Amino acid sequence: MLELKGDERLDYLLAERLRIIQSPSVFSFSLDAVLLSKFVSVPIQKGKLIDMCSGNGVVPLLLSTRTKASMIGVEIQERLYDMAKRSIDYNGLSGQIHMMHGDIKEIPGQLGHSKFDVVTCNPPYFPTPSKEEINQNEHFAIARHEIYCTLEDVVRTSSQLLRQGGKAAFVHRPGRLMDILSLMRKYRIEPKRLQFVYPKAGKEANTILIEGIKDGKPDLKILPPLVVYNEDHEYNPEIRRILYGEE
Numbered sequence: 001m002l003e004l005k006g007d008e009r010l011d012y013l014l015a016e017r018l019r020i021i022q023s024p025s026v027f028s029f030s031l032d033a034v035l036l037s038k039f040v041s042v043p044i045q046k047g048k049l050i051d052m053c054s055g056n057g058v059v060p061l062l063l064s065t066r067t068k069a070s071m072i073g074v075e076i077q078e079r080l081y082d083m084a085k086r087s088i089d090y091n092g093l094s095g096q097i098h099m100m101h102g103d104i105k106e107i108p109g110q111l112g113h114s115k116f117d118v119v120t121c122n123p124p125y126f127p128t129p130s131k132e133e134i135n136q137n138e139h140f141a142i143a144r145h146e147i148y149c150t151l152e153d154v155v156r157t158s159s160q161l162l163r164q165g166g167k168a169a170f171v172h173r174p175g176r177l178m179d180i181l182s183l184m185r186k187y188r189i190e191p192k193r194l195q196f197v198y199p200k201a202g203k204e205a206n207t208i209l210i211e212g213i214k215d216g217k218p219d220l221k222i223l224p225p226l227v228v229y230n231e232d233h234e235y236n237p238e239i240r241r242i243l244y245g246e247e
Contacts, residue, residue, distance in 0.1 A: 002090050008083070010090075013058070014243050016065050018091050020058060021083045029058035031228070031243075032171045032207055033122050035197065037062035038242050039209040040120050040169035043069050047117040050074065050161055052104045052154065057084030059120055060097045069117070071097045074104050076149075105153050108160040119158040119168040123151060151176060152183055159187035162214040167192075169211040177208055190216035195223040200231070 004010065008023045014034065022028040037059045042049065047069035051059045054073035063071060075081040081101040088097045100107070104121075149157075151172075158168040168189050172180055174196065184191050189212035197207035205225070228239050235243065 002086065013061060014245075016062065016245075018061055018065070019087065020061060021056060021087045021090075023083070027056050027077075027080050027083065029056060030122075031239075033058045034062065034243060035207070035209060035226070036120060036122055036169060036171040037066075039171075039193075039195065040118065040211060041167055041193075042067040042118055045069070048072075048115060049118040049120070050107075050111075050116050052107070052119065052121040052157065053123050053149070054084055054099065055080050055122070057087050057097070057099060059122065060084075061087060061091065061093070063120075064091075064093050064096055068096070072111070073097060073099045074102060074107055075099065076101070076103055104149055104157050108157060111161070113160050114163045114166075116161045117163065117166050119161050119166070120170075121154050121158065121168075122171050123149065123154045151179055155180070155183040155187050155189065159189055159214060162189070164215050166214050167211055168214070169209070171207060171209050174205045174208050177210075180208075180210060184210075184212050189214050190218060191220050192216055193221050193223060195226060197226045197228065199227075200229050201227050 004021065006023065007025055008021050010019050011022050013020045042063060045068050049063065049069050049071045051071065051073045054060065054075040057073050060071045060073045073084055075084060078101055081099055085099045088094050088099060162168060170180065181191055191210060191212045193211040195209040196205040197209065198205050226238060227236050230236050
């Protein structure tokens with residue numbers, strides 16, 4: 001019997017036959033996480049994957065429809081970790097997905113270096129502002145701001161976890177692109193695929209998806225852009241296909 005706490009609800013996970021626990025006051029997944037789960041290259045059968053800053057476990061849950069590889073999700077907020085664990089159990093995926101409650105910076109020391117084939121991360125996007133500016137909701141503040149991990153922490157830890165030739169994929173904001181590229185090179189993750197996501201045609205990009213290979217050769221491919229909404233503010237066909245499986 002699934003126990004829901006507080007204002008939690010059990011939502012359908014879009015195109016997939018999965019359910020996920022969400023809470024408007026704690027955490028609900030975003031389009032960014034869904035795009036990351038569709039963008040990253042994953043092995044179909046064997047392998048070891050790790051998702052950092054997992055939130056309520058949406059990326060591992062979605063990846064379970066694409067790969068049979070074993071997965072670990074890491075989340076520092078105990079409440080979100082608990083939500084993810086209950087969702088994984090509810091969907092009968094505890095044999096494939098294991099959640100860890102902890103700080104991503106400590107994970108290489110706990111699990112070992114160079115052990116993973118794929119690392120994914122939808123990290124906090126924004127530097128930590130002053131106390132007056134920060135979101136009063138602690139869960140939202142930690143998810144959005146670099147309170148417990150910086151972008152450099154994310155890239156460095158990804159490199160430590162990846163085996164040579166392993167892949168790391170991130171979703172972030174275009175304003176941090178130069179930071180991401182320089183940090184990936186600094187920590188031996190060669191950028192290989194980059195995609196810009198636009199809210200509407202004619203608007204500036206507001207999201208980037210980037211994947212790199214540890215100790216890979218320089219050869220960055222810029223993928224066709226993704227445009228989320230049409231002029232009527234409805235999802236474009238490609239986004240509808242990603243979200244709902246519609247052709």
